[in-house]
Structures are given as structure tokens and as C-alpha cells.
Amino acid sequence: MGLDEVRADWTRLGADAPLWAVCVDPAKRDGGWDDDEFLASGAREIASALERLDALGLRPEGGRALDFGCGAGRLSNALADHFDAVVGVDISAPMLAEARRLDRSGGRIEFRLNDAPDLAGLPDASFDLVYTDLVLQHLPPALAAGYVREFARVVRPGGAMVIGVPARERRTFKGLVFRYAPWPAIRFAQRALLGYPAPMRMHPLPADRLAALLAPAGARIAASDPYWGGDHWEHLRHYVAVDGGAR
DSSP states (O other): OOHHHHHHHHHHHHHHOHHHHHSOOGGGTTTTOOHHHHHHHHHHHHHHHHHHHHHTTOOOOSSEEEEETOTTTHHHHHHHTTSSEEEEEESOHHHHHHHHHTOOSSSOEEEEEOOSSSOTTSOTTOEEEEEEESOGGGSOHHHHHHHHHHHHHHEEEEEEEEEEEEEEEOSSHHHHHHHHSOHHHHHHIIIIISOOSSOOOOOOOOHHHHHHHHGGGTEEEEEEEEEOOTTTEEEEEEEEEEOOOOO
């Protein structure tokens, strides 16, 4: 699976079910998300994450935030309530169209299409906060690793990152299927049996692997908190301090 397949799948998801694809809830299929309810869920998440950064002594005061894999702008809008400017990047043009429709920021969010395996369009040390949640697991591991290195490049020394990603599969039926079943079989099941507009691949990113990717840039995981993961995944939200170092 490469970047072209990721782009094709998320373009389809963005065209057919953008809000549901961002927040997969069986009760919200077929247009079940209300716009205000959808954005309010993002506001709660960002408020909680910033409170945690504050408790760790890592919260940036204003400045610029990057929302990587911004989808329909659920978190971008919430970040814009706390930062002077927000850049939301995504691989799916239809997702970005939905994000622009839902933009409540008064012009403080810039939504960008990024379909490259890096963030070359963003300068070094140009963000106070990099935020990404439930995005990296949908990417091939090598591609996800490259983006993590890019996060460390674009955040300024003294800034912070929040990275939400599953650390491992749980030993449930579905978790074990994702761990051991071949991707073509999972892809078929999601499309034919579950009725997904396009499949969503899942890859865990263990905390020790994430730490190793961040360390060369002088970034360290200050805390890793369990949060939503359903019955099949152990999700962690990692709070990362960027102390500076080789870039």
C-alpha cells in the first residue's frame, strides 16, 4: 500500500462520508453527524489536550498550530480558538472542501492539500504546536515514520506536539484480524460486509518506536495517556516536548 492508494481511499471517503469517516460512529452513518455536534466534539478534545499540556508545563501560548490530517476541520476549528493561526493539511481534496464549508474561524485557518510523502511546503521551526489524532495509523508505517520526522522539523524549539495513535491491537477478534489477516481480505470485508465507501487501513505505532523517531530532533515524550480506543485498540495520546537538537 502506497501513498496513491491512501489518497484514493480518503478522496472517496471525503466525497461520500466526510464527517463519519473522521469520527467513525455506527450511529452516525448516512449523514448522522450534525455540523455543530461534530465541531463541538473537536472543541472538547482540544480543550482537554491543552489542559494536559498546561499541567505538563508544555502548553504554547498562542502562535501557530499545525493540524496534520485535518480531514473536515473538526480539530482545526477548535485549535483556532486558542492559536493566532492554524494550518490544516490533508491528502483528500473533498475533505478539505468540507473543512472550508465548516470553517468558523473568521479566516484564521489555512487549509492545504498535501499529497506528498513529506511536509516540504512548510518551513523549519514554523509552528508552536503540531497536533495529529487518529491519522498516522491509516498510513503505511514507513510513510507515517517520515511524517513524524517532519513534525519534529516544522515545530520550533520550545514548542510541543500532541500525537494520538494506537500503540497496539488488543487481543480481541477484530484486533487479531487487523494484526494477522492479509490486507486484501480486510479491504474486501470493509467494503462488502461493512459497507464502507472505502477501506481504512490500521497500523499501530508503539510508543518506543515513536520515541526513537523523535529523539534525533531533540523531542521527547513527556506523557502518554490512554484514551478512546474501542474494544480492539490501545490508543495513546502522546504529549511531546521539543527541546531542540539536530534537525
